[in-house]
Amino acid sequence: MSEDLSKYKDAFLSEAKEHVSSMEKSLLKLEKKPAKAEFLSTIFREAHTLKSMAATMEYEEMAKLCHAIEDVLDAIKKKKIKPDKCIDILFECVDRLQSSLKEISTDADELDTSALVQKLQTLITQKEAAEDYVDKPDISLVTKVESIEVKVERLDLLMNLAEELLINRMTLDSIKEDLQNPELTAAMDTLGRLVSDLQYNVMQSRLVPIGFVFDRFPRMVRDLAKSQKKQVNLELVGSDIELDRAVIDEIGESLVHLLRNAVDHGIDTPELRKKAGKPAQGTITVTAKRTKGFAIIEVADDGQGLNLEEIKKAAAKGQILSPQATTEELVHSIFFGVSTTRQVTAVYDTPQKLGA
Numbered sequence: 001m002s003e004d005l006s007k008y009k010d011a012f013l014s015e016a017k018e019h020v021s022s023m024e025k026s027l028l029k030l031e032k033k034p035a036k037a038e039f040l041s042t043i044f045r046e047a048h049t050l051k052s053m054a055a056t057m058e059y060e061e062m063a064k065l066c067h068a069i070e071d072v073l074d075a076i077k078k079k080k081i082k083p084d085k086c087i088d089i090l091f092e093c094v095d096r097l098q099s100s101l102k103e104i105s106t107d108a109d110e111l112d113t114s115a116l117v118q119k120l121q122t123l124i125t126q127k128e129a130a131e132d133y134v135d136k137p138d139i140s141l142v143t144k145v146e147s148i149e150v151k152v153e154r155l156d157l158l159m160n161l162a163e164e165l166l167i168n169r170m171t172l173d174s175i176k177e178d179l180q181n182p183e184l185t186a187a188m189d190t191l192g193r194l195v196s197d198l199q200y201n202v203m204q205s206r207l208v209p210i211g212f213v214f215d216r217f218p219r220m221v222r223d224l225a226k227s228q229k230k231q232v233n234l235e236l237v238g239s240d241i242e243l244d245r246a247v248i249d250e251i252g253e254s255l256v257h258l259l260r261n262a263v264d265h266g267i268d269t270p271e272l273r274k275k276a277g278k279p280a281q282g283t284i285t286v287t288a289k290r291t292k293g294f295a296i297i298e299v300a301d302d303g304q305g306l307n308l309e310e311i312k313k314a315a316a317k318g319q320i321l322s323p324q325a326t327t328e329e330l331v332h333s334i335f336f337g338v339s340t341t342r343q344v345t346a347v348y349d350t351p352q353k354l355g356a
Helices: 009-032 037-056 060-079 085-106 114-123 153-178 182-205 217-227 247-264 268-274 309-316 327-336
Strands: 208-211 232-237 242-244 284-290 294-301
Touching: 009 085, 009 217, 037 060, 060 085, 060 114, 085 114, 114 182, 153 182, 182 208, 182 232, 208 247, 217 232, 217 247, 242 247, 247 294, 309 327
Parallel strands: 232 284
Antiparallel strands: 208 242, 284 294
């Protein structure tokens, strides 16, 4: 990348991540409803925009992949190929774009995309020759920046500085009371309001919608359900509720663990669900809501529920709980690695002692 373009790198990465995320969301919807043209159009639009941005920034590998994605989407639109024939490879493309952006963010080279481009081209009819990528970059796509990413460390530093200002303001307030100077009093009142506004806005800048975490769940659940030959519909409610970034970081992995257990242990295969008189497709619901001063996040599924007897056996076998464990202790034990699965899966975690 030339020095002239390097100043746009952060803006490019911020926008590019949004475009790729939008592609992934629409791809998940397209898989469920392949007849919906709007999902196809959204993916095409995001791929086209990202292609132009990447070309402008001289990321040719990324641009070529987006161009190949466009060709496949166009073929789907013209009914030359069926959506279900290329969903998996399009997900691979999204993964490669995300990985490439991560590499670029660390000042490494973008990832090679030639293998994926070749896969995409073979999806289209053999008569269509592979196209060489040629496109005029549009610098306006890079210079128009509506949002940028800010490192959490900088937000933490701003918060610390705001707190120090507040402490010093309190010290000056005591001096103001002793001096009883009208001009000083007026200046301190103004300073007080400014410090309070600064602290409030810094706190607001740290707030992140819970959707920031929720957005990675649909793909994870989709891949896990597919690997276990299960049909799972994931419903996300309350994605717009905002929490402090530190809280988001703390709860993310716990929610991932709950969802993985819901797919692995809660939802049965379509055959078993039909025998139990349930629809073949199971439903997992993640709900975020506010109650007074608290934020509550619930994970529920319409599966078989917790088998407390099996959990008790597994916990006793792993010497994690005593045979006399209460129901509450049994339920909590699943957060410490207790697994009732009969075979090792990607969901299984190594058991730990409670309280370790």
